[in-house]
Amino acid sequence: MTYEVQILTYPDTWENAWINDGEATPVQFDTYGAAAAELADHLRDLAYAVKNNFMDDFNPSDYRIHKL
16 A cells, blocks of 8 residues: 655645655655654644744644555
């Protein structure tokens, strides 16, 4: 199975917007656990940015892990 982290975009469309540095192909994961770990790290980074006023608030429910 393959999994991807998807982001809710306008207008109510889920898409895989995660791109590896220097590559044009979206990131996919071999396991749910790998996708969940990557998403947890990303959400932690976003929370840190909000807490330190580097960005406005965000909604964690705008992210999901989708099985392909």
